[in-house]
Amino acid sequence: MGHDHDHDHDGEGTAYSSLSPMDARVRALETLLTERGLVDRAALDAVVERYEKEVGPHNGAQVVAKAWAEPDYRRWLLEDADAAIASLGHVGRQGEHMVAVENTPERHNMVVCTLCSCYPWPVLGLPPVWYKSPAYRSKAVIDPRGVLADFGVTLPQDMQIKVWDSTAEVRYLVVPMRPEGTEGLSQEQLTALVTRDSMIGTGLARAPHEVSA
Amino acid sequence: MTSAAQTLAGIAASCGDGLPLPPAAAGRPGAGAGDEVFAEPWQAQVFAMTVVLHERGLFTWPEWAQALSRRVRDGADDGSDYYRCWAAALEDVLADRGVASAGDVEGATRQWHDAAARTPHGQPIEL
Structure with missing residues (x-):
């Protein structure tokens, strides 16, 4: 013994x-x-x-759903993410600056932190292990399309992919594109479509039929 | 009681570039959004104990960050043993604070194994 x-x-x-x-x-x-x-x-x-x-991605999902539903809030979020996010009660640490980057048909955004693993905890909750893995960190910069493929995401060849490197001072929140066929949904229903990965940029928001009621 | 967001922010603020990563899902590239934050119940338990001990003032987050860094530095590159490191860091801190020695932990661990061994399958294990 x-x-x-x-x-x-x-x-x-x-x-x-x-x-x-x-x-x-x-x-x-x-x-x-x-x-x-x-x-x-x-x-x-x-x-x-x-x-x-x-906590968890719920806070971030709520932010994104509100931006989808309310054009004024969306504009505010893109201009001053700190204030727009704080207005919902999700406050980050002092000195940490949040920037929201919006996906469009022309450009997909993806977030990485090559130095450490800066992560916007208050909005995204607890980060996944892969986020800090050296493999993700290096590959995301060199071959973002390859990383997306690893996640099962294929984007049109002509869509630009912009990789944002977080720092201790600036952390990014990706605002994914609002899925098709969600016009009639409430903000609460929209929130359920926003995944953690879609706010890191390694995934897309879910379509309504992908969410089991 | 502070909110979870404040607690998280507090830990994050202490970590800076030095890391001690926050508890993470046992995720992998390709894993979906439904990943469990904690892969196994013990991970959630050891995490929760740390938060409660911090709330009781046993250590500050910068102190915790230091203890965890030390363990994570020697851990696996992919973070797969992250909670193992977390638990080891907690043991370090408890020993350092005179709360529980390594021997105390060994003894209590053995008691749990003994309890499990004498508990019929399907029944809750109790000391």
């Missing part, structure tokens, strides 16, 4: 029960922290709940 102590520390220990090593380890941390009165189940559940439901 004792022989695997040392290299066990990173959680790679042998699974000698039905619990995975990491599962057991994290349960152990919770037990210890609960015993010491530092955490309790209700508080943990509340955190998970709010990260999964409250």
Whole structure:
């Protein structure tokens, strides 16, 4: 039993029960922290709940849907994304500047961060792992069409693809094109069409029939 | 209680270019928008514990960023072991703050494995 102590520390220990090593380890941390009165189940559940439901791409999707539905808001968003986004209550960190870039039939926008993995958390929630992978970061700049193909997106050959490199100061939000056949939809219904990937530019907004009611 | 957006912004503000990435989906190029933010429940749990401990004032986000950076630096390039690093960073911080030693964690982990081993399949595992 004792022989695997040392290299066990990173959680790679042998699974000698039905619990995975990491599962057991994290349960152990919770037990210890609960015993010491530092955490309790209700508080943990509340955190998970709010990260999964409250944030996430929902905030950004709401921004995009509003821009689709309201020409004045769209103009404001493109001119002053910080203020337009803040008006919906989604406030980023101080000094972080948001810029909204709009997809058009002529130009598709895609966001990358080649230096680190700057990501507009308050509007897009928790970023996907691939966003920070060296593969995505380098390939997005060199071969954006190839990256889009990896994501299953094919754009017309004559459509320009503009790649925006985020910095610590400026973060981009892609406003995807409003899908066809959505004229009669409410803003709430439109919101459901806006995916996280469509706001990074590695995807398109979903068509109404792609959203299961 | 601060809102999730404020908390996220707080973590992001502390990270800057040094990274400690935020918790991420176990995504991959091509994965859809429906990706789970947390690939497995333990990832959500260890993330939530960190947020709660921060709210209790056990550490600041810059301190957390430092601890996580150290672990992530030695981690996989593709971020696939991101939460493993996260958990290891949390253990580092707990040991450093005198909350729980590595031995405490080993012991409690073993108790959970023992509990799982004696629990019939389909029943909740309890210590």
